[in-house]
Amino acid sequence: xxxxxxxxxxxxxxxxxxxxxxxxxxxxxxxxxxxxxxxxxxxxxxxxxxxxxxxxxxxxxxxxxxxxxxxxxxxxxxxxxxxxxxxxxxxxxxxxxxxxxxxxxxxxxxxxxxxxxxxxxxxxxxxxxxxxxxxxxxxxxxxxxxxxxxxxxxxxxxxxxxxx
Numbered sequence: 001x002x003x004x005x006x007x008x009x010x011x012x013x014x015x016x017x018x019x020x021x022x023x024x025x026x027x028x029x030x031x032x033x034x035x036x037x038x039x040x041x042x043x044x045x046x047x048x049x050x051x052x053x054x055x056x057x058x059x060x061x062x063x064x065x066x067x068x069x070x071x072x073x074x075x076x077x078x079x080x081x082x083x084x085x086x087x088x089x090x091x092x093x094x095x096x097x098x099x100x101x102x103x104x105x106x107x108x109x110x111x112x113x114x115x116x117x118x119x120x121x122x123x124x125x126x127x128x129x130x131x132x133x134x135x136x137x138x139x140x141x142x143x144x145x146x147x148x149x150x151x152x153x154x155x156x157x158x159x160x161x162x163x164x
Contacts, residue, residue: 045129046136046144048072054147058140067135075128079121086117 051060051068093110096102133141 045133047129048132050144050147051132054144058143060140064135068132071128071131075124078124082117082121082124086114089114089117
């Protein structure tokens with residue numbers, strides 16, 4: 001993989017899983033975090049980064065790789081569009097609340113649009129994680145679970161197992 005392609009893929013990955021101002025799903029290492037950790041369902045999906053880092057160990061097939069890359073590219077485009085909308089609405093909200101007297105109805109309506117876009121960002125991010133999981137067979141998923149970093153409260157040693 002060339003350096004330029006690798007950089008482009010890294011940028012796509014960052015754009016796909018960490019949009020600038022949106023609040024991602026809580027706690028997942030590649031989707032974002034909240035103060036109370038991730039919801040339990042986030043432990044059942046796999047980030048693009050994790051799959052890429054362990055593609056040889058899990059025996060990722062070329063057809064799976066292409067499907068995941070396509071899902072990532074589609075996600076990137078959706079998130080780019082959402083980011084433009086989010087930035088526009090955030091800018092509009094900032095202008096509304098900068099006034100000495102704020103039009104409460106307009107500000108709340110604009111906030112509703114901002115939070116709806118943030119919800120859409122979460123939905124798109126989560127849909128990517130589900131699409132990735134659906135491309136992996138049960139054996140590949142089991143192997144990836146071994147490589148998932150453990151949380152401090154979980155039993156067992158932290159991090160992935162030592163190499164074979």
